[in-house]
Amino acid sequence: MKRKPTGGKRHQSRGRRAFERDGYPIEPVVGPQSARPSRRRGGSISHGLVSIDFANVAGPDGKVTRSKIIRVKRSPANRDYERRGVITRGAIIETEAGEARVTSKPTDDGVVNAVLVEKA
Numbered sequence: 001m002k003r004k005p006t007g008g009k010r011h012q013s014r015g016r017r018a019f020e021r022d023g024y025p026i027e028p029v030v031g032p033q034s035a036r037p038s039r040r041r042g043g044s045i046s047h048g049l050v051s052i053d054f055a056n057v058a059g060p061d062g063k064v065t066r067s068k069i070i071r072v073k074r075s076p077a078n079r080d081y082e083r084r085g086v087i088t089r090g091a092i093i094e095t096e097a098g099e100a101r102v103t104s105k106p107t108d109d110g111v112v113n114a115v116l117v118e119k120a
Helices: 079-084
Strands: 034-039 045-052 054-058 064-074 092-095 098-102 113-116
Touching (some): 054 092
Parallel strands (some): 054 113
């Protein structure tokens, strides 16, 4: 083994491991449905939403309907997401059924589930 002039060991450089790969954030917007598959640990495949136009909206009675998303009204995650229309968990979206809060994580679950918000 070749050593440094100080006597220390030289370690061989290595590339990036599979678990160190960069996962760029997917920011789902309102539009025709499309998903991006990504490989997870253990070989499972996750389908993160890139865009979606329908949400599963639960009413106060618990009945779930498939409703068209019109736009993103508020996003507590990021003010910029409101302007750009990015759908995140906790975002208030305007649907045909009314205003709803997103309860699922679109980039992890591959679906938008929401609950109707009562008007104050």
